[in-house]
Amino acid sequence: xxxxxxxxxxxxxxxxxxxxxxxxTEKSPDHAYATSEEIGEAxxxxxxxxxxxxxxxxxxxxxxxxxxxxxxxxxxxxxxxxEGVGVKEGRHWPKDVHFVAxxxxxxxxxxxxxxxxxxQSRTAYLExxxxxxxxxxxxxxxxxxSSQDVxxxxxxxxxxxxxxxxxxxxxxxxxxxxxxxxxxxxxxxxDKEGMKPDEIRAVSGMDQTAYNxxxxxxxxxxxxxxxxxxxx
Amino acid sequence: xxxxxxxxxxxxxxxxxLEDLANTSDEEIRNEYREAGQDLATVAKQTHDMLRDVVxxxxxxxxxxxxxxxKTSSASRPVxxxxxxxxxxxxxxxxxxxxxxxxxxxxRDGKKQTDEDLATVYDDLVRMxxxxxxDHGD
Numbered sequence: 001x002x003x004x005x006x007x008x009x010x011x012x013x014x015x016x017x018x019x020x021x022x023x024x025t026e027k028s029p030d031h032a033y034a035t036s037e038e039i040g041e042a043x044x045x046x047x048x049x050x051x052x053x054x055x056x057x058x059x060x061x062x063x064x065x066x067x068x069x070x071x072x073x074x075x076x077x078x079x080x081x082x083e084g085v086g087v088k089e090g091r092h093w094p095k096d097v098h099f100v101a102x103x104x105x106x107x108x109x110x111x112x113x114x115x116x117x118x119x120q121s122r123t124a125y126l127e128x129x130x131x132x133x134x135x136x137x138x139x140x141x142x143x144x145x146s147s148q149d150v151x152x153x154x155x156x157x158x159x160x161x162x163x164x165x166x167x168x169x170x171x172x173x174x175x176x177x178x179x180x181x182x183x184x185x186x187x188x189x190x191d192k193e194g195m196k197p198d199e200i201r202a203v204s205g206m207d208q209t210a211y212n213x214x215x216x217x218x219x220x221x222x223x224x225x226x227x228x229x230x231x232x
Numbered sequence: 233x234x235x236x237x238x239x240x241x242x243x244x245x246x247x248x249x250l251e252d253l254a255n256t257s258d259e260e261i262r263n264e265y266r267e268a269g270q271d272l273a274t275v276a277k278q279t280h281d282m283l284r285d286v287v288x289x290x291x292x293x294x295x296x297x298x299x300x301x302x303k304t305s306s307a308s309r310p311v312x313x314x315x316x317x318x319x320x321x322x323x324x325x326x327x328x329x330x331x332x333x334x335x336x337x338x339x340r341d342g343k344k345q346t347d348e349d350l351a352t353v354y355d356d357l358v359r360m361x362x363x364x365x366x367d368h369g370d
Contacts (some may be wrong), residue, residue, distance in 0.1 A: 001266055036294055040287045043280075049258035051276035052265060060249035064242030071279065075286045082290035101254075112243050137256045160236075167238035174245065190250045192241040223268055 020131070036085050039078070050100050060222060064167035065114040077106040113124040114163070146187040148202040177225055183214035184221070291335075295356070302359045316368070318347050321354050324368050328357060335362060 034042070046054070058070030067073040081103075084090030093102050148213075171192065178184040183206060190200035204226050243270070256264075265272040315321060329336035335357070345353070357363040 018301070036287075036291055040291065043283045043287050046280060046283070048272060048276040049261065051279045052261050052272045053253065053258070055275050055279045056261065056264075057250055057253055060253065061246055063246055064239065071282045074279070075282055078286045079290060082287065082294075085294075104250060104254075108246060111246055112239075145235075164236045164238045167242040170243065171238065171242050187248075188245070191244045194240070194244045207351055215248075215252050216256075219249050220264055220268070222249055223264065 003062070004105055010057045031087070032094055032096075034081075034095050038095065039081060039085070039093060039099075042093075043078070046100070054100060054103060056159055056223065058107055060219075061104075061107040061111040063111075063170045064163075065111045066163070066166065067111075067114065073107055074103070075109065077110055080110070081106065153157065174222070178218065178221060181214075183210065187214055187218050251329070295335075299356050300358055315351060315354065316365075318351070320368075322350060324363060325350060325354060325357075328363055332362060 054074060055070055058074045060102075062070055062073055065073065067076070080091045081093050084092045091106060093099065175188055176182060176187070178188065183204065186200060186204035186206070190203065195203070197211060200206075201208070204211075253261075262272055265275065315322065354363065358365060
């Protein structure tokens with residue numbers, strides 16, 4: 001199992017995509033991060049079980065993203081890691097983190113970034129600048145944006161809307177798939193709210209065993225739910 | 233960053249599924265594939281092949297960058313070197329690729345390479361310092 005390495009190690013080193021997708025560490029990149037060759041060697045060493053685990057992780061990470069299939073998202077994670085070799089920016093694999101844990105966390109981070117939009121924070125910032133009685137154009141003008149910027153922003157807002165719609169659609173797909181399973185409905189509701197397991201158990205009345213069984217049943221159900229999707 | 237409600241919710245769903253996966257043993261994952269009627273060996277191979285391709289492309293890009301940088305830096309000091317015979321050159325490349333499998337992977341593109349291609353590869357590897365002609369008595 002990878003619980004410790006995923007939670008205790010990679011989370012220390014990797015920031016979210018929304019923060020730029022950079023790896024944070026105080027170690028010198030020269031010896032703390034893997035080279036391209038070491039990444040290639042790690043890929044070569046992957047066992048069948050590890051590859052099966054990575055593929056499943058890619059399936060789960062795919063929900064709500066623009067990626068069309070698990071391998072596309074996985075490939076993106078490895079490519080970004082290779083691109084980060086030897087440069088300050090980008091993603092880096094800290095060698096003291098298990099490669100499987102790193103790549104799963106990276107896929108999750110990319111997916112989180114894919115579900116969000118840089119423009120969302122920008123818009124929120126501008127709204128804050130404009131104030132309750134302000135207007136967006138005034139705020140944009142104060143920021144020095146030209147009309148072209150506004151057009152680009154409008155397109156990006158449209159893109160963000162699509163992302164939100166995709167996230168909502170995938171959540172709805174999951175809910176519909178488990179519509180007949182009351183325990184899993186509690187899990188989905190709790191997960192969406194970011195509730196902790198004990199909170200979900202308290203609300204649902206499930207004991208630990210029932211919770212674990214439902215959780216496993218839920219994840220196995222997800223295995224068949226997202227084989228891939230067509231590009232929109 | 234401000235997240236939309238929808239993005240936040242799907243993010244939580246992803247996180248919990250991945251958390252549960254991290255708490256699942258390899259054996260359980262094998263069983264899940266079997267029970268789902270999926271062939272783990274096939275999925276693993278497809279995944280491995282894709283990862284190898286991504287690595288190979290990444291290595292080629294890196295080598296191309298190194299080649300461009302080397303050409304730029306060596307432009308002012310051209311090196312006149314006589315290549316070994318083609319048979320000898322192939323032997324040196326074979327030995328180099330055995331010693332540096334990742335380099336071999338970087339040049340793997342599924343195409344048969346001509347003598348001219350191999351000569352260019354040889355020149356590139358000499359420029360990059362991966363092949364040292366003096367080590368081969370050339």
